[in-house]
């Protein structure tokens with residue numbers, strides 16, 4: 001009972017989406033992909049590029065099959081359960097809906113439909129839903145091993161006209177057109193049970209799958225021929241393939257029941273025809289292009305989804321035929337097909353919207369009533385009788401005969417009336433439903449008001465009780481108010497204390513943070529200190545190792561510096577020598593020049609004396625001539641002296657410059673020499689202190705070693721003595737013990753042992769003495785070596801110091817000597833110049849006062865003095 005109830009409750013129409021792979025054309029044109037299928041999540045994403053921005057729209061369906069999904073996958077996952085329900089007695093419908101070329105026919109029929117089943121009854125991989133469903137039905141029926149009957153119908157709906165694709169007649173264009181003209185198209189009629197029948201539609205009874213395949217092939221061939229003959233396209237026609245199954249079942253009471261199920265497989269026209277039909281309805285209708293059925297299907301879906309009162313089933317043949325599949329008692333599945341290419345984007349979006357809306361349609365699937373076999377037979381007999389009567393009337397012409405136009409008119413009227421009745425029935429049904437809903441509402445309202453009155457009574461009682469309570473509560477409230485105020489005060493005080501505490505906490509916390517920071521910095525400082533001390537240790541180690549090498553380098557440097565000093569002293573000597581040479585040379589040149597001038601002067605004087613002697617005897621009258629002559633000679637003498645003075649001045653300048661240069665060089669050199677001596681002296685001192693310390697340590701170590709060896713020797717000797725004593729004591733006791741028994745043996749033994757011990761002791765003593773001697777020797781050798789080295793080093797250091805001092809004093813002495821020499825030279829030159837200039841002035845004065853003779857003798861004396869000076873006589877003090 002409950003299962004039946006479950007099965008009868010409403011279920012949504014199941015909607016599957018299938019996206020085909022790219023066609024060869026699309027691949028050739030490199031068409032971009034806009035559809036992405038997520039089979040697992042049952043979602044389809046459409047990527048749109050609007051004004052350079054990318055928009056993704058995602059649709060969810062009951063099942064999604066991407067381009068790689070195979071026919072078998074789709075069938076196994078989606079169709080097998082539906083076919084099973086048909087075999088259980090349900091009516092089921094599967095629609096294929098989508099744009100032309102998206103694979104509706106491929107999905108429903110498949111490429112290899114006409115190849116029938118393969119070897120061993122297997123279907124080819126590309127076989128679609130119809131052949132697979134047929135195979136499943138027959139496989140199941142045969143497996144169940146029950147009596148059954150299967151009948152099929154196959155029709156096409158084009159331009160609101162139904163064509164029976166299983167009708168047996170031969171089709172040629174003429175015959176077809178003739179038939180189109182003469183014969184009435186197949187009409188729909190009510191079956192009296194709420195469904196519709198296609199009057200005159202061929203129902204083929206089949207017993208196995210291969211029969212169905214042949215019939216399908218026949219029907220498809222007819223559809224193709226009709227297409228070609230009437231220039232219509234499959235994309236504008238709908239095809240409906242139906243299988244009705246009757247299965248015999250036996251009740252436990254032995255009664256025979258017939259179970260009936262029906263499967264409708266619909267390949268709809270291309271969905272783009274909806275918009276096309278809508279857009280150019282006027283002309284399209286004339287050209288037969290309009291697809292009324294597809295439009296009505298859309299409207300029916302909208303009415304069902306939006307729960308409109310009137311659902312326009314009757315507006316098209318397709319919706320009339322499939323009325324039960326849309327909002328009725330049939331289980332329905334829609335397979336929406338789309339293309340992945342961007343070129344079909346508009347149609348794809350419309351298909352997706354359409355299919356998505358169809359998901360909301362609700363059906364109330366009901367299993368078909370099982371019929372008693374006898375009832376079915378009775379129905380069939382009734383049908384046979386009716387058909388027989390029709391055949392008889394037609395043959396005997398005993399029926400009612402009316403003109404064809406009249407019949408057509410009546411038929412139309414009857415059809416209109418039937419439509420009207422159906423609409424009225426539908427509205428009546430709606431009204432009935434409305435009335436029953438209203439009645440239910442009314443009943444529930446009555447019930448509600450009764451409930452309310454009961455509640456009112458209870459509430460009034462409650463009110464009284466509540467008023468009493470209220471008065472007591474007011475008292476309580478006052479008390480509570482008082483308490484509350486009190487508590488408020490306490491709370492505010494507590495809050496204040498809390499705030500103070502919080503503040504305190506903040507202060508403490510900041511302090512703590514500060515301490516933590518200080519701690520951290522302290523730790524880091526300690527770490528730095530550790531690191532520094534480690535570095536220092538390593539530096540000290542490095543320094544220690546470097547020191548030894550640097551000592552060598554220092555001694556080398558000392559040697560080199562001594563060599564350098566010698567070289568410098570030699571160069572100074574050379575320099576002095578060259579200076580003395582140049583000085584000698586200059587002096588000898590000066591001497592030569594003075595001699596030359598002296599001889600010139602002498603000749604002049606001689607001439608002058610001659611003239612004086614010649615003219616002395618002559619008269620005083622010629623004195624004036626003589627005087628002028630003497631003035632002239634004085635003048636020439638003056639010139640000569642000026643010339644000599646200039647030359648002497650030049651020589652003096654040269655000497656002075658040379659001396660200045662030498663002096664500065666010497667000063668610089670002496671300074672450098674002093675510094676280097678000072679540095680080497682300091683280093684030598686440092687080194688000697690260090691090495692002396694080192695040797696002291698060596699001496700100390702050696703003395704320690706010496707004392708240690710003494711100690712060791714003493715300890716060894718003591719242990720030997722102890723051993724000897726112990727041994728002797730022991731041997732004595734042994735001797736005493738064993739004397740009585742083996743006296744001779746013992747005495748021999750003791751003697752022997754004593755000998756042995758003596759030998760051993762002497763060898764041990766020798767070894768100990770040897771050791772000591774070796775140690776003494778070694779120690780004294782060490783001491784000697786150390787002392788020798790120390791002595792040598794001290795001598796060396798002393799010598800180096802003396803050398804340094806000597807070098808320094810030597811250079812200082814040399815320097816001072818040079819200084820004195822320079823000063824001497826300076827003084828002498830200066831004096832010479834002063835003398836010369838003074839003499840020349842004196843001479844001038846004497847000439848002018850007529851004291852020529854005295855002057856001459858005086859000048860002679862001066863010249864003599866100059867000569868003396870030039871012979872390196874001691875310096876002359878200045879004379880004015």
Ligand SMILES: Nc1ncnc2c1ncn2[C@@H]1O[C@H](COP(=O)(O)OP(=O)(O)OP(=O)(O)O)[C@@H](O)[C@H]1O
Nearest residue numbers: 020021099100101102103104105106107234235270
């Ligand atoms: N899932 C698929 N896998 C492989 N090929 C497919 C698939 N779907 C469609 N095709 C191919 O696409 C072409 C068009 O398919 P089909 O004729 O079934 O489209 P249609 O929607 O039925 O078109 P029309 O509305 O014009 O009848 C066929 O060549 C078919 O083989």
